[in-house]
Amino acid sequence: MKVLVMGGAGYIGSHTVRLLLDSQIDVVVADNLIYGHKEAIDERAFFVHADLLNPLSLEKIFEIHKIDAVIHFAAFAYVGESVNHPQKYYYNNVVGTLNLLDAMLKHNVKKIVFSSTCATYGEPLYTPIDELHRQEPINPYGKSKLMIEKIFFDYEQAYGLQHISLRYFNAAGASHDAVIGESHDPETHLIPLVLKVIKGERADIKIFGDDYETADGTCVRDYIHVEDLASAHVLSLGKLNNFNGCLNLGTGIGVSVKEVIKSAEEVTSKRCHFSVIAKRAGDPAKLYADNRKAIDVLGWEPQYKDIKDIIHSAWKWEISKRY
Numbered sequence: 001m002k003v004l005v006m007g008g009a010g011y012i013g014s015h016t017v018r019l020l021l022d023s024q025i026d027v028v029v030a031d032n033l034i035y036g037h038k039e040a041i042d043e044r045a046f047f048v049h050a051d052l053l054n055p056l057s058l059e060k061i062f063e064i065h066k067i068d069a070v071i072h073f074a075a076f077a078y079v080g081e082s083v084n085h086p087q088k089y090y091y092n093n094v095v096g097t098l099n100l101l102d103a104m105l106k107h108n109v110k111k112i113v114f115s116s117t118c119a120t121y122g123e124p125l126y127t128p129i130d131e132l133h134r135q136e137p138i139n140p141y142g143k144s145k146l147m148i149e150k151i152f153f154d155y156e157q158a159y160g161l162q163h164i165s166l167r168y169f170n171a172a173g174a175s176h177d178a179v180i181g182e183s184h185d186p187e188t189h190l191i192p193l194v195l196k197v198i199k200g201e202r203a204d205i206k207i208f209g210d211d212y213e214t215a216d217g218t219c220v221r222d223y224i225h226v227e228d229l230a231s232a233h234v235l236s237l238g239k240l241n242n243f244n245g246c247l248n249l250g251t252g253i254g255v256s257v258k259e260v261i262k263s264a265e266e267v268t269s270k271r272c273h274f275s276v277i278a279k280r281a282g283d284p285a286k287l288y289a290d291n292r293k294a295i296d297v298l299g300w301e302p303q304y305k306d307i308k309d310i311i312h313s314a315w316k317w318e319i320s321k322r323y
Contacts, residue, residue: 004070009041025237032050076089120135129290169223172224196318
């Protein structure tokens with residue numbers, strides 16, 4: 001089997017590429033390197049500089065390589081930016097995916113695993129969130145991902161597309177050997193920001209509100225290790241003949257902001273300074289997954305369930321970062 005990984009130089013994509021190769025699957029990585037890192041691409045993969053918005057670059061991939069399936073990570077993913085620049089998000093994420101599907105269908109490739117998001121649900125009506133929860137995203141990023149999910153179902157009916165969309169909760173951590181990890185610019189994720197404070201690269205971490213209806217007043221989220229996300233993508237490839245649809249990827253365990261900070265302090269034996277500022281609009285108090293459907297459909301089980309183990313892997317990466 002040969003798999004095209006769109007966005008394979010990114011955080012989750014690079015971990016998935018590595019696991020695919022370890023599973024004896026041939027991999028072609030396509031990335032425009034706007035947010036991805038060439039250093040993160042496993043040298044065993046074939047790399048192509050390509051862009052979703054350049055149909056000719058996509059066409060060449062399918063002409064040269066006998067692609068059997070696609071894993072699609074290539075999306076812009078900053079929520080705040082999507083609110084300020086919706087055109088950028090709808091154009092890249094939605095139009096770009098249509099370009100990818102055009103190339104796939106032209107070359108009779110009808111299998112795709114898609115990097116979606118729990119942002120498609122919007123404000124939670126209940127937790128843990130299952131796949132039957134209504135979908136009313138509150139920002140263009142989440143809306144763009146939901147549009148793509150709906151496109152897949154239409155393409156299934158019209159063209160026989162086989163698709164699985166994986167709705168991540170909060171991706172975290174780094175590879176077990178600290179070879180690849182999380183490196184964003186700008187960085188917006190809690191765990192790497194906390195670790196940057198501990199390293200002395202930032203003065204403190206900002207907590208957006210501490211009077212939520214949670215045990216310690218801070219927001220609760222579901223942190224899923226990046227290698228667990230990667231394993232779900234690889235397993236999904238093998239299930240495309242039997243299942244079309246959407247699956248939540250999370251641990252099903254909620255961890256508060258203050259619990260993350262305390263755990264990071266215990267892992268590193270260092271202090272993390274923080275300050276509390278005003279709440280952000282649209283931040284729900286609790287957001288964590290019901291992952292039972294993914295466990296049932298994929299035969300998947302997250303291996304990193306303790307937040308300290310996730311943070312430990314991120315810390316190993318943080319103190320030895322290569323890019």
